[in-house]
Amino acid sequence: MQTYLVGGAVRDQLLDYPYHERDWVVVGATPQDLLDQGYQQVGKDFPVFLHPESKEEYALARKERKSGTGYHGFICDFGPEVTLEEDLQRRDLTINAMAQDTEGHIVDPYGGQRDLQQRRLRHVSEAFSEDPLRVLRVARFAARYKHLGFRVADDTLALMQHISASGELATLSAERLWVEMARALGERDPGEFFRVLKNCGALPALFDGWDTALSDALLSTLDQALDLGVEARFALSASDMGHSQCRSLCDRLKVPNQASNLALHCARLLPLCKLPDADEALAMLESLDYLRRPEVLGEFLQVARHRGLPSQAAETLARAADALRSITAQALMEQGYKGKALGEALREQRRDTLQRLLSR
Structure with missing residues (x-):
C-alpha cells in the first residue's frame, strides 16, 4: 500500500x-x-x-x-x-x-x-469532454490564476466549446452550478470566469441572455471589486439585467436568498439611485428594508459605487438611512397621533428629513 x-x-x-x-x-x-x-x-x-x-x-x-x-x-x-x-x-x-x-x-x-x-490550463485526455462540470471548473481555475499569467489551452477551449454545444451543460443541477459560480466569484479575477464561459459558448447554454448582459466593461469592473463579498459580486455580475431577467437567472440557478435578494434589488434600484428626490429615496430605502436590515443597504451601496454612483450620493443615502432610523412612532404617539394619522405623520417626517439632506 x-x-x-x-x-x-x-x-x-x-x-x-x-x-x-x-x-x-x-x-x-x-x-x-x-x-x-x-x-x-x-x-x-x-x-x-x-x-x-x-x-x-x-x-x-x-x-x-x-x-x-x-x-x-x-x-x-x-x-x-x-x-x-x-x-x-x-x-x-x-x-x-x-x-x-x-x-x-x-x-x-x-x-x-x-x-x-x-502557464497553461490543459486537459489530461479526451475523456475531459465526458464531464460537463469541467467547463465551469476550468473557467474557475482561469479566474484563480489569471494574475499569474495562466490561459486556457486552445485544444482545451475547443473541447469546452464542444461540450457547450452538445447540450450536456443542461444536465448540471442548479445547486452544483451555484457552488462552482460562488467559488469562482471568490477568486482573484472573477471576471475571467465569465470571459472563459463566454468564449466557449457556455453562458448562453446555461442561461440565455446572460452573455449579452455581461459587457467587457462590467467584467473589468467585477475584477476590480476586491472589496465585495461573493453575494455582492454576484449582484454586480447581474446588475445590467432587467429585473425580470435577473429573477429568471436566480430561479434557474437556485441562488441562495441573500445573494438573489441583493441581485434583484440592484437590478431594479441601481438605475434610480443617483441622488433621487425625497419620495424616490424613501421608496428605495423602504424597498431595501433599511430599518430592519441595515446591512442590505450597505451591500447595495457598495455595489452601486462600483456601478458609478458618486461617493457623495452613497454617503448621503447612508446618512439619510441613519437619520430616518431615529424617527420613531413613539414621539408622535405622545403628541396624540394614532392609527392612519400616525402612519401618515411618520412618513411625512421621514420625507421632510430626506428632503433636507438631499438638498444640501
Whole structure:
C-alpha cells in the first residue's frame, strides 16, 4: 500500500501559492485495509476515508467509465490493481494530475509541471469532454490564476466549446452550478470566469441572455471589486439585467436568498439611485428594508459605487438611512397621533428629513 498527496496541494506547492486542504490517494489497498488501520469510510459512490488523526480525506485509486449523461453519469472502478497513473488520468487538467510521494518526489505522467511553467490550463485526455462540470471548473481555475499569467489551452477551449454545444451543460443541477459560480466569484479575477464561459459558448447554454448582459466593461469592473463579498459580486455580475431577467437567472440557478435578494434589488434600484428626490429615496430605502436590515443597504451601496454612483450620493443615502432610523412612532404617539394619522405623520417626517439632506 502506497499513499500519495494529489491534486491542488501538489499544484499550489509548485506554484508557491497558498492552499488550505490536502487530498490523498491510496494505491494497492482495499477498503478493509484502511478500516483495519482506523480510517473512517465516508464515500458512497467510491470509497473515501478520513484519516483517524488528521481527518484528511484519503481515496482509493480509481478509474471512471462514462455510463450516461451529466457529471453523475460515471461508473467508478477501484481496487488494489488500479495504478496511480490510471487514477491521475481521470482528472481534468494536467496541473491537477500530479502526485507527491512520501519522500517528496513528484509523479507527473501527463506534463503538469511543464504546463505550470508555460502557464497553461490543459486537459489530461479526451475523456475531459465526458464531464460537463469541467467547463465551469476550468473557467474557475482561469479566474484563480489569471494574475499569474495562466490561459486556457486552445485544444482545451475547443473541447469546452464542444461540450457547450452538445447540450450536456443542461444536465448540471442548479445547486452544483451555484457552488462552482460562488467559488469562482471568490477568486482573484472573477471576471475571467465569465470571459472563459463566454468564449466557449457556455453562458448562453446555461442561461440565455446572460452573455449579452455581461459587457467587457462590467467584467473589468467585477475584477476590480476586491472589496465585495461573493453575494455582492454576484449582484454586480447581474446588475445590467432587467429585473425580470435577473429573477429568471436566480430561479434557474437556485441562488441562495441573500445573494438573489441583493441581485434583484440592484437590478431594479441601481438605475434610480443617483441622488433621487425625497419620495424616490424613501421608496428605495423602504424597498431595501433599511430599518430592519441595515446591512442590505450597505451591500447595495457598495455595489452601486462600483456601478458609478458618486461617493457623495452613497454617503448621503447612508446618512439619510441613519437619520430616518431615529424617527420613531413613539414621539408622535405622545403628541396624540394614532392609527392612519400616525402612519401618515411618520412618513411625512421621514420625507421632510430626506428632503433636507438631499438638498444640501
